[in-house]
Amino acid sequence: MSRSLKIAYATLVYLFLYLPLVVMVVYSFNASRFSMQWKGFTLHWYDTLIHDASLIQAALHSLAIAAVSATVACFIGTVTALAIHRWRFVGRKVIHAVLFVMMMSPDIVIGISLLVLFMTLSLPLGFWTLLMAHVTLCVPFVAITVHGRLQGFDPHVVEAARDLGAGEYEVWRHIVLPMTMPAVLAGWFMSFTLSLDDVIIAFFTTGPTFEVLPLRIYSMVRLGLKPEINALCAAMILITAVAVVTTQGLLKERK
């Protein structure tokens, strides 16, 4: 391919990826309610969002679930990654394979299987079930990110610590954890975004007592275009972009 053809093709793909988002963000500032015509700049739709108490409630629920599930998933995922990296035990390969399969599983399969589990245990759907579901969703991503980072390690550092008399706990606390921290933090932001963006799993595993933002958007969006939804979606994109840039920055440090 010639150079200009390459640039043209890449531009076309980026246009396809970004044009709808740009149009949506631009229209979130449009003063006209009903038409696609530009009627002037306004922040009115964002103002409406801020004053919608139940929407704010859903947003807070989402942020809480995302933060808590990211933290729990980081803990479980990091411990899992460290275990399969450092120890040789029966079932190690199985754990590794299961993590990969879980990561590839379609959301709808995860969602309904957890719904069946929660119903079998007769747990009421709400905060706790959604939390467990999102932890399940995020753990494989954290574990695989952290494990990837561990693979790039110099094993001699750990051996040196051992020779100097460090026990298992000291090795973990003072050597392995500090070295894996950037990957763990990247895993946290990844989990945070995953949880914040999830529609399908939340659809099956939360109840009417605990509404989250993506489900709120889902019920609004089915009614078609509305400037308030444009504003809400623009805000969601901004949050995601910030989280992504942070994650990428953290992961790049290793090079």
Next chain:
Amino acid sequence: MKDSRFFRRVVVTAILAWMVLFAFGPNLLVLLASFGHSRGAAFVEPGLSLHNYLRLLEPAYGRILLSSLWLAGGVTIICLVCGYPFAAILARTRPPWRNWLLLLVVIPFWTNSLVRTYAMIAILNANGIANRLLLAAGLIQAPLPMMYSDGAVLVGLIYALLPFMVLPLYAALERLDQRFVEAARDLGATPVKTFVRIIVPLTMPGIVSGCMLVFLPALGMFYVTDVLGGAKGMLLGNFIRDQFLTSRDWPFGSAASVAMTVVMGFMLLLYWKSNTRLSRREWT
């Protein structure tokens, strides 16, 4: 030393217990439910029959299954054909530029797909951007009804899933050793032959994982048809959701979900095969 062995055992047991509870357990329950019978609302009577799977093959349901597989296949092929050259261009761009271009793919990758699907409405609407561009170009006389059609669902799925194809392809193409390509050229292979015999086999794991990350969600993303396709179009995902939440026929919905898991298993097998084939080649 005794201490650390105890610590180790506790940790490993905890991880395995977690996996049994949240990964094996739920899927086993779905599998069991798929062999059972539906009795009243949200209730599964245990059983050992295949009738739910046979029902999936009945014309009324088989049609949904087939059209969903057909649509997902189309989405996957279009994403692969459009995404491959794009990923190749990205992989061959020089570093400072490349990181920024890659970031522009990673952002939509992580952005809520529902939000992105919704953004597509403003493009496909009767007075949306696509129609206005076509009208301005004089290609059409009146706005085309693009929304609420299979085409809209197809475009929406491609839009939502293209980044999921591009990133694994990029990873594979970036790792591709250019010396193999040069060697093939030097030995007189045509560009087409080099592509088919060298580049495609070497990037096969990326191709398969990209296809997996597009095909499986394309079967399940029920909100895309809700937002862009109206009530007419139906994916396997819409079907499963309706069985669980509307018809309350959990065993039937479970059978559909198991069918989807089987498709995933098949694709994972392909992935592992292409991966081991590649690593064996590297060592010999």
